[in-house]
Amino acid sequence: MIRDLMIGGASVEDTLTLWASSLRDAKQRIRPLFTQERVAASAAQFLDGLLGNEPRKTGWMRAEAAGDPGPWRQQSILGRGQWDADALRDIVREYALETLGDEDAVLVIDETGFLKQGKASCGVARQYTGSAGKITNCQIGVFVSYVSRHGHAFIDRALYLPKEWTDEPARLKAAHVPSDVGFATKPKIARQMITRAIAAKVPFSFVAADSVYGTGEIETLLRKAGKGYVLGVASNHVFHSWGKQQAVAGTASAIAQSLPKKAWRRLSSGGGTKGPRWHDWAYLELADLDASEYNDELAGEWTRGLLIRRNIADGSLAFFSTWCPKGTSMQNLVSVEGHRWAIEDSFETAKNELGLDHNETRSWHGWHRHVSLVMLAFAMTAVIRHRANTWPSLKKTRLRPRPKHRS
Structure with a gap:
């Protein structure tokens, strides 16, 4: 991953410096989401695992990289922990826009499939996905990518629930789907995302x-x-x-x-x-x-x-x-x-290198938490890539670490 970012005017040492400072910055930004220090530490280790060299980003793989005896702390971040995935989504959007923001940017909307076995994972059904090029058992996620001359990153996401899910209250309850979530077509989900972007004053033209x-x-x-x-x-x-x-x-x-x-x-x-x-x-x-x-x-x-x-x-x-x-x-x-x-390139990179489709949880919250953490990891690499490309000018301004949040 770091090797892929060594482009533009940055040397290996410069890129490593950017990587370390950007990772600290990302962890500082998400710290206020967690009320307990140990949970925040587990979330930081989760991010480390997504950005690591392991080809699979499973709970066991992330736990091994973090030095944990098992995947339980990693899994609790997605399931049992109490924190707001939508708040993380908003943090990712603001973080990406600080570097990538441009009035001529384009919002790109698309979906991708997450192949699954069984019937318990939230939203899973036999449905068409371009990821497999056929109808198969999968989840579908709708995404918005922010694309500008500075780079691109995901800024929104939502899990699509087929009617066979929304017509079964017991199934929704078992997957911990919020009570105010009902059936929404993919175009309706897209409208909700565009409305959020406009309300947040995201700069874009198309x-x-x-x-x-x-x-x-x-x-x-x-x-x-x-x-x-x-x-x-x-x-x-x-x-x-x-x-x-x-x-x-x-x-x-x-x-x-x-x-x-x-x-x-x-x-x-x-x-x-x-x-x-x-x-x-x-x-x-x-x-x-x-x-x-x-x-x-x-x-x-x-x-x-x-x-x-x-x-x-x-x-x-x-x-x-x-x-x-x-x-x-x-x-x-x-x-x-x-x-x-x-966005097609982003899906491929996020799946192959950041574990976008390696989510092992079955709940609504687990899917959105996992995907939002991957979005943060992807945004971090986009920010680093842009800064690496403009490194000579950055050396003159000497980027300083972002101040820590006060809790």
């Missing part, structure tokens, strides 16, 4: 998501908030234009098939593991609307549009409903859509 989160109430929420979006839609989603020189009407797929060759441009949506991610793109402006129609406090014209992506190799198409300030370029919208790659 939201990007795939067709699971689609259109409708999320679009209205973002228009009222003065935020742009690039949201995936199905091929049979119907679009209409008005007030434009060339009329557009029909399903997304039919519109794409009718476009002339000159309508397509080859553009990169950003860098990936194998270099720039090139596709052919087409963009149609459908209507210009005044922002005040959605919020009296907003002004200026915004454009509703349809963005289409075509795979160079096989010609397969993907469609996106867009909303942006008038005059926004197609390249800018393509780049926003390309930010979705960051």
Whole structure:
């Protein structure tokens, strides 16, 4: 993990110094969550275990790394302990934004699967997950990643409960699901997360998501908030234009098939593991609307549009409903859509290196606590990576340790 962060202008020694100071800082930030020192110490050791070199982040592995005779203290942090996982989520968000915050950032919403055996783990059911590429026994977590020019980190998460869970009160009680938690679709969960981000004054300009989160109430929420979006839609989603020189009407797929060759441009949506991610793109402006129609406090014209992506190799198409300030370029919208790659990369890193899917608890609280601690570990690595990249300037300012919280 530390080797992966030795980039930019930082030497091995500088990176190790950043790592040590950042780890102290992260532990200081979460200390107020715990009323007892021994519980706080166990949480700190849990974080150490997530960031360690062990390939599996199980309770036994973390306990061995901490020098404990068994996994009981590690497991109590997730289950029996009394502390607020949502408060930790908020700490992670604030911590990440201190370094990664940028007004042009993009919130990316996506989900990932947690493969499970049996029926007892909270939210587990036979359902589709892209992690396995099929319907299988798993939990589904919905996440928000904050993606800016400074880096990316998770800032929110929620466990999806299928109706077969929310329709069985006894099952909810056994998994310690709070009484005020009921069935919520994934788009509704996404709306709740966006609303939290806006209430917390998270700086961002766009939201990007795939067709699971689609259109409708999320679009209205973002228009009222003065935020742009690039949201995936199905091929049979119907679009209409008005007030434009060339009329557009029909399903997304039919519109794409009718476009002339000159309508397509080859553009990169950003860098990936194998270099720039090139596709052919087409963009149609459908209507210009005044922002005040959605919020009296907003002004200026915004454009509703349809963005289409075509795979160079096989010609397969993907469609996106867009909303942006008038005059926004197609390249800018393509780049926003390309930010979705960051959350896919984040899931892979968090699972392979930080134990995101190694949660051994079965309860609602256990899932959210484990995932929130992993989010903190991931945010810490993002902060270190950014600081390592800008190390020469940091040496001049001599970063000082963050003051300890007073209890």
